[in-house]
Amino acid sequence: MTLTGGRPATRAGSPPPDRRLSAPAPSFAHLARLSDDTGLFEHARHAVVRREHGYCTDDVARGLLVTSREPEPTGAVLRLAECYLAFLTHAQDARGAFHNRLGHDRRWADRPGLGDWWGRALWGLGTAAARSPAAWIREEALVAFSAGAVRRSPAPHAMTFAGLGAAEVLRRHPTHAAAAALLADAAATVGTPSAEPGWPWPQPRLTYASAALAEVVIAASQLRHDGPLLDSGLRMLAWLRDVQLRDGRLSVVPAAGWGRGEARLRHDQQPIEVAAFADACATAGTITGDPVWDVGVRQAVGWFLGDNDVGTPMWDPATGGGYDGLTPHGPNLNQGAESTLALISTLQHARRWS
Template sequence: MTAAVGVPVRRGQAPSPGFAHLARLSDDTGLLEHARHAVARREHGYCTDDVARGLVVVSREPDPAPAVLRLAEVYLTFLTHAQDADGAFHNRLSYDRRWTDEAGLGDWWGRALWGLGTAAARGPAPWIQQEALHAFTLGAARRSPAPHAMTFAGLGAAEVLRRHPDHAGAAALLADAAEAVGWPDSDPLWSWPRRRLTYASAALAEVVILAGQARQDVALRAAGLRMLTWLRDLQLAEGRLSVLPAAGWQHGTPRQRYDQQPIEVAALADACATAAAATGDATWHDGVRQSIGWFLGENDTGAVMWDRATGGGYDGLTPDGPNLNQGAESTLALIATLQHARGPAGR
């Protein structure tokens, strides 16, 4: 893990999302998880978590180039290979194409359904949409005991419902995802369902908002918006984002400042965009702009959090600046956040 010291601030207009580094980390099997600086580390292999997130971002592209379409094909094929006959998924594949784990229902199951649901709704080719919907439907019959896994699966279910509003499996999964998250505490100083914040927290609020929208449940939608408002305000410092670190935060304990992860920023951008669409309140676009700004240097150290030469996202923000490694998760978080710059938040 390498940190940069004294990285200059270079703020500016948000760049268009680029896929060069994602292509660099990908091959005909899938998406390699880790990198040393910009060079993929084959010895760490592939994981369903990252491939699924890859399918989300490439499916969001409105007019994908042939190279991006090829990535969608590779990622979809990986996920269908990872899925077993009962709808669970393997997570870790070694570089020699051997699964090193048993199929299960952890976060990777949820993220696989998020990727498949997004491809089913927005995939760049009809056959991708059809195959993704088939695999999603099989996986959506399962349930995970983990709230985060259910959250990611619920995001995929919401995508499916946008294109297939009568999909009973997606509707049931989205409702169960919101139930798994739970209702926020009535304490205005800790408006969250649990006494600890961990990772990708904004996604939990987002899935509650989406479930409230789908069910036309005003109270449920309001609960999700309350969670997201509290979480966003908690992570603002003098108008810039200061996201919770990888260690999370336990209620009643001192809050650490670093190591901030790009996944938190991307989750907040997605959730704020969803809140803006759900409410028509344009002030939610500020959260998206602040998320974009975090990558451009509007953060606690003033460090630009992506490599302009490679297009890769840096792996984390340390007290000395960015961790210069450019793995899959951070690069996908960068792309996902920059995709929002094409929408109302970018105008």
């Protein structure tokens, strides 16, 4: 996420890399640099944490997600997961809603709500409940997930993120009734593809993390007998893939979004879009067995390694941090939590072919 006030730091691009480059292993070094014993700081100037901007549930939840995805986490990664889980359980109120913003003074700056942060909290908790190698983390995460899963948000993205957490829980606990109901409601909130050939997306505009909407429909088709048709989610994802390819490389919809009938802008591209696309392609590939979706994962990994519109890497190997956005002149060199988490999440999927 780009900090407001001030121009982003950029670096000139370089020639597009060889698309056969192998992916590095995910590094948690910068994530640890951005974390303390309370949670995960949201912003950084270059690689230096900006404590004055505090923490947010949005990012801490994504931190729990990526640390829980590690099949053999180190002790340091497991301690990060513990910290993030404790933050989320502290952020949750008795009715299952969540605070989002905590200042460096450890005071909440908002009231509990059901925005995107609620959905991402359930996604992180659901992933921890399903995948963490630590039994006590799985148990505590499931308790917190179950408390939040009975709530509903009017926001489609919030419901989408929560639905992805429900899908994680159902893969491990197929009879979890609250997760099943939440996943069904999330897919219904997204809707079905439009019949319009040139714009089959259910909404008139692409905004952010768009591939997640297709992914939750795909997941619901697998995990709910009365869920949407698999073809609906795959059609959404295939169209999104096609409109985001430029000369064979990934060129995601920028932060300004893109609406039906509008001119398509190229910048500023955000790492969250790439990570969402990698997630959705990995899910589609797992469910269908079609290797075409592995190509999508490779394109997402390639975007971070430099196979993008500017031909420049979108991460810093020296720190392990992800750059905050792709401008016409190169990367925004700030390495905040959202972009670093997007980098880690995407590189985790590279294990599919390692």
